[in-house]
Amino acid sequence: MFETLDKLMLAGLGALTMTRERAEKLFDEYVSKGQAEREARSGFVKEVMDSADKTRAELQRLVADQVRQTVNNLHLATKDDLLRIELKLDQLLAKSTMEP
Numbered sequence: 001m002f003e004t005l006d007k008l009m010l011a012g013l014g015a016l017t018m019t020r021e022r023a024e025k026l027f028d029e030y031v032s033k034g035q036a037e038r039e040a041r042s043g044f045v046k047e048v049m050d051s052a053d054k055t056r057a058e059l060q061r062l063v064a065d066q067v068r069q070t071v072n073n074l075h076l077a078t079k080d081d082l083l084r085i086e087l088k089l090d091q092l093l094a095k096s097t098m099e100p
Contacts (some may be wrong), residue, residue: 023048
C-alpha cells in the first residue's frame with residue numbers, strides 16, 4: 001500500500017516542481033540537441049504544464065485517500081460520534097434536573 005504511494009510520489013516530484021520557466025528551458029534544451037523544432041514550443045510547454053497539474057491533483061487525491069484510510073483504521077471518535085454523545089449527555093442532564 002505505501003510502496004505504491006512512494007513510487008507515485010517519487011514519480012510526481014518532478015511534476016510538482018515543474019514551472020512554465022523550467023518547461024521552456026527543457027524544451028530549449030531539446031531544440032539545441034536537435035530533438036525538437038522551435039515552432040512546437042508552446043504546445044510542448046502546455047502539454048508539460050497540463051501533465052504537471054494532472055500529476056499534482058492525482059498525488060493530492062492519493063495522499064488524502066491514504067490519510068483518510070489511516071485515520072479510519074485508528075477507530076477514532078468522529079465529530080458525529082461526539083455530537084451524539086453530547087446530545088445524550090444533554091438529555092440525561094435535562095432529565096436529572098427535572099427529577100425531585
